[in-house]
Amino acid sequence: MSTVGRILGTAGVVTGVLGAAAFGGVTAQRMAVRKYQAAQAALLIEPGADPGFEALESDRTYSVDTWDGVALHVEEVGPLDASLTVIFAHGWTLRLGSWHFQRLGLAGPGFGNQAEVDPSARKARRVAAPPTARLVFYDHRSHGKSTRAPEGHSTMDYLASDLRSVIDTAAPTGPVVLVGHSMGGMAIFTLAAQDPDLFAERIAGVGLVCTGATYLKPSELSKLLIAGGNPLVKVIKEVGSRYPAIFERGRSSNRDAVWMLTRSLGFSRKDVSGALVDYLDEMVSTTPVEVIAEFLPTLFAHDQTASVPALAGIPTMIVAGDQDRMTPLDRSERIAEVLPDAEMMVAEGSGHMTMMEDPDLTNEALRRLLQRASDGARAREGARGKKSRWSRTGR
Incomplete structure (x- = not known):
């Protein structure tokens, strides 16, 4: 060799x-x-059985231009007037197709839950229609159908800025849920550090799938000394x-x-x-x-431990595979320790691609997250409505 x-x-x-x-x-x-x-x-x-990857149709397809000229490929599923917009950020070396089973399982009334109440029975009982999400999937810069990033622009800060551009374009108003796998989750943490006000005001929920606030353990980070330019x-x-x-x-x-x-x-x-x-x-x-090589330094250097508390108070679901070799389970456990109100679901025997290896567990976890986010958004909207009516009466 x-x-x-x-x-x-x-x-x-x-x-x-x-x-x-x-x-x-x-x-x-x-x-x-x-x-x-x-x-x-x-x-x-x-x-060789083909489960239909890359064959799913989109309701809308478009591109989002970033400030440095990268065109991000975006695909949407679900009605424009949905109660929630859910934005999915994939992992390193992947593309939006990695969310294949979530695209299938979470679309439709009740966030894809097939146990929907019959419409006629719902009307008789005066039960509100189940909420529906608009699902937004995009390819990171230099991945999938998105265009290549300029030299030196394959960093976590740029990924976070891209995510913000997708939010601004796909969901300029209304509650938003962010779901990230691996590098996509790291981009979410980085955006939380860049713009905590956005998370406090607009982000109704966060899903973290096989990701971490740090890529390597602190001791490993100190050994690599990335900031000083590790020769390896x-x-x-x-x-x-x-x-x-x-x-x-x-x-x-x-x-x-x-x-x-x-x-x-x-x-x-x-x-x-x-x-x-x-x-x-x-x-x-x-x-x-x-x-692949361009993103290595930012992955090795990733450390957004300080930004995790920015998710406090936001419904958060942590999904992890207990046999994940890329992002070990303890990364997810550390996030849960900082966010005691977050839910955590562990896929036993599953690896890094848990959303593909155990889609049922992942979809159930995300469905729970979307319901919490929907309930919270509805409660906040109701509180704003009461405040507005109170102001109009002059009380």
């Missing part, structure tokens, strides 16, 4: 994506893939950015190695569908290597 290969190999789980893409063990990994597919067949799970991170970024063709060739010639690494880092359960792994692998593999 070359010196560059050894350097990349020591960088840990995250940068292992780059190392494996270029230096995978072809024969061993191919055998592992075939063994996995055989096990899938024994479980009567078709490895510099080498990884420079090699990935300056010589992307090397890694892209490695990806194509070591597909089985990359596929197995993707499965290991994204999922944990032995019976996870091969179709899910295929889709995750396709998302990661179509993210340019230089983009």
